[in-house]
Amino acid sequence: MTLFPFEGPLSIGPAPQAVEAQAVDPVPVVRLPSGEAARLATRYDDVRLVLGDPALSRALCTASIVPGAMSPDALTNMDPPRHTRLRRLVSKAFTARRVEALQPRVELIVDELLDDMVIKGAPADLVECLANPMPAMVICELLGIPLHERDPLYAWVRAATHVNAEELDHATTEASTYLLDLIGRKRRSPGDDLLTALVSVRDNGDQLTEPELLMTMLSLFGAGQETTASQLSKSVWVLGHHPDQWDRLVLDPGLVPQAVEELLRYVGLGHAAFPRLVSADIELSGIPVHKGETIFPVLTVANRDPVVFPDPDRFDVTRVDAGLHLSFGRGIHFCLGAPLARLELRVALTALVTLFPALRLVDPGPAPDWNTTSVACGLKSLPVAW
Secondary structure, eight states: OEESSOOSOOOSSOOHHHHHHHHHOSSOEEEOTTSOEEEEEOSHHHHHHHHHOTTEESTTOOOOSSTTOOOTTSGGGOOTTHHHHHHHHHHHHSOHHHHHHTHHHHHHHHHHHHHHHHHHOSSEEHIIIIITHHHHHHHHHHHTOOGGGOHHHHHHHHHHHTTOHHHHHHHHHHHHHHHHHHHHHHHHSOOSSHHHHHHHOOBTTBOOOHHHHHHHHHHHHHHTTHHHHHHHHHHHHHHHTOHHHHHHHHHOGGGHHHHHHHHHHHSOOSSOSOOEEEOSOEEETTEEEOTTOEEEEOHHHHTTOTTTSSSTTOOOTTOTTGGGOOTTOOGGGOOTTHHHHHHHHHHHHHHHHHHOTTOEESSOOSSOEEOTTOTTOOEEEOEEEO
């Protein structure tokens, strides 16, 4: 039985084992590091079903390949009706209008970071200069967290996402203590930020409890930082290896929103989406999957399914079907932060192609400089010149 996550070198796209499975054994049984058996969904239609079918449970699923991802109080680990109630309350505060209103501030943050990069001079590490600090600054701005106070939260993100489970309890205690204090401050002195909105939100007299506020803030801070930083750095690496596509964006920055969707399809983020426990017998690609089995939807290979994406390994910023990707999930667990991630990627890439049309990778080797301790599979560094 094959071990999952698959062994072998990391790659921008799906693992070769996943590509092979999609073609010949689309719902393979694998062995997790814990020794448990699980199944993988690899084809696009199967992954869509797993992500959206209410017969597959997050709340009952105990399998995980991500340390720190198992809290029952996290929105991602809930089923209806508990999930329905909490998501409704959070969505009333975390609106598209709030994200759109953040665009001028995101643009200013990106411009300031790139100005500093120019002052330091080429070559520069784009991970250090832009990809890492930008999402952290934006999520602090959105949530109303003073930037100089983010250290306890950043320590929690590192413990939760860098395969560092031993430090997670301590980091969670420190981050929770800080957030409870901040929540108290927001109650006394409301601001124009998402945390104030979450503290204040009401729905027919219902409101978020203190533990729900705490876990929502931790989840938003973590998801809003590590994954976006990883996606941005890998996106620039891909563009650096496709200079014809970079030149298209330089000539027409209006293509950037479409390019963001193609990059979300083409660039792999992590090994798989959160697993589900099958609570009623189903079929995937004609294969019976029985009640009680665990299944991991492998988004990276679903986003390269040739049935949906012709010539799937071709990277094309003008691809018209790129928006069909499943990188933000589907159904009730569709990523709440998708509009924010899209905004940050769009602003950052537009600034890069506009201000640095001659940007190039200093060391365009065949593989990125992977940060192997991060479950988001980001880059340690990305040296660039212009």
